[in-house]
Amino acid sequence: MKNDAQGAQAARPRISAYIIACNEERIIARALESVRWMDEIVVLDSGSTDDTVTLAKKYGARIAVEAFKSFVHQKNRAMELCTGDWLFNLDADEEVTPELRSSIESAVNKGHPVNLKTIYDIRRRTFYLGRWMRHCGWYPEYRARLSQRGHAAWRGEVLHERLVGDGPEEFLEGDLLHRPYENLGDHLTTIARYSELWAGREASRGRKINRCDLVMRPLFRFFKMYVFKFGVLDGIQGLIASMMGAWYVFLKYARLFEISRIKR
Numbered sequence: 001m002k003n004d005a006q007g008a009q010a011a012r013p014r015i016s017a018y019i020i021a022c023n024e025e026r027i028i029a030r031a032l033e034s035v036r037w038m039d040e041i042v043v044l045d046s047g048s049t050d051d052t053v054t055l056a057k058k059y060g061a062r063i064a065v066e067a068f069k070s071f072v073h074q075k076n077r078a079m080e081l082c083t084g085d086w087l088f089n090l091d092a093d094e095e096v097t098p099e100l101r102s103s104i105e106s107a108v109n110k111g112h113p114v115n116l117k118t119i120y121d122i123r124r125r126t127f128y129l130g131r132w133m134r135h136c137g138w139y140p141e142y143r144a145r146l147s148q149r150g151h152a153a154w155r156g157e158v159l160h161e162r163l164v165g166d167g168p169e170e171f172l173e174g175d176l177l178h179r180p181y182e183n184l185g186d187h188l189t190t191i192a193r194y195s196e197l198w199a200g201r202e203a204s205r206g207r208k209i210n211r212c213d214l215v216m217r218p219l220f221r222f223f224k225m226y227v228f229k230f231g232v233l234d235g236i237q238g239l240i241a242s243m244m245g246a247w248y249v250f251l252k253y254a255r256l257f258e259i260s261r262i263k264r
Contacts, residue, residue, distance in 0.1 A: 013108045016040040016084030019061075020074040024092035025050040027179065032059035034096040038088065044078040072161045075154040082149070089145045089163065093179050094124070100174030104146060107172060117167025120146035125175040129184070129237045136231035136241050137224070146172065158201045159194060184240075191248045199255035208260070213253045222246035 017035040021028060021043055032055075035041055041061040045053055046068035053063055064081050068074060079087055086108045090096065096104075100122065107120055123140035126133045133139055144152075144163040152165035181187040225231045225245045231238035 013085040014039040014083070015086045015088060015104070015108060016042060016082035017088045017090050018042040018044065018075070018078040018082050019056075019090050019092055020044045020046070020071070020078055021048065021052050021056070021092050022046040022068065023048045023050045023052060025052045025055055026182070028052060028092040029055060029059075030095050030179075031090055031092050032056060032061060034094075034101075035088070035090055036060070037101065038084075040082065040084050042078055042081045044074055044081065046074065070158070070161075072154045072156055075161065075163075079153070084149065086146060086148055087152075090176075091178075095177040095179075097174050097177060100172065100176060103172040103174045107146065107170075117148065117151045117165065119144050119152050119163060119165030119167060119169050121169060121171045122146070122174070122176045123171075124178045126178045126180060128181065128241055131234065131237045133234055133237065133241065135229055135234045136226070136238055136245075137229040138241065141178075142171070143176070144169070145176070158197050184244075187244055191244065191251060195248060195251040195255050198252045199259055202256055203259040207256065209253050209256050214250060214257070217253065218246040218250040221249045 015038045017038045017040070019028070019031060019041070022045060025048075032041060036059060041056075041059065043053070043056040043061045043063050045056075045063060045065050047065065053065075056063060062081070064078075066074070066077060075089060078089075088104065104120075107118075121142045121144050123142050126138045126141070128138075144165070147163060147165050151167055152163055154161050155164045156162050181190065222242050222245065226238065226242035231242045234241070
């Protein structure tokens, strides 16, 4: 009986969690704890100056350090460092729920040949200003995160990276909890950073803007989130999130206008 149990354990597919990080000491502990049950945790750090690396080591993570090039590059590199049969991507501000854990374990233990090329999408639920959001287009927000080694890779550009597989796509039950912002100031800082990245990319492509972009696009984003995506049902948080969404769109095009003028 003991040998049978050991054989079953040896035959069980190994799961690796991989996280890219930089100065995440405030938030990464929850993420690490939620995947501690996996066979391996790989953290690819891009030069943290806080205690991110020290904290990750306490959770048994294997650490690698590499200068940040792009989100796509970092995530693909982190995948290469994993030794598991199945690879699960987790951001430092996310957390795997018990229900999601059960779904992941069930998926990787199916054993059917077709399943090996399957890429699994997971719905993400965001915590914002003291509330778990249910609308605004923030939920359900599906992200491909689980894949079998050698059958998927990260593709895309600035701000639009995604995991692409060479097999069928399925969905897992259970939420991936997401806590992206500590407060409104943190949200505004993120908007400023991402709008700059977006504007730089679009300017390099020669994209032009007009007044309609600055006026109508932010308004459409607000109504899309607050009305069409039922953000009104998320209370004051839904209103604020929708306003912030509109501000992000406005700032993207304002920065693009600024860059275009500087180039001229």
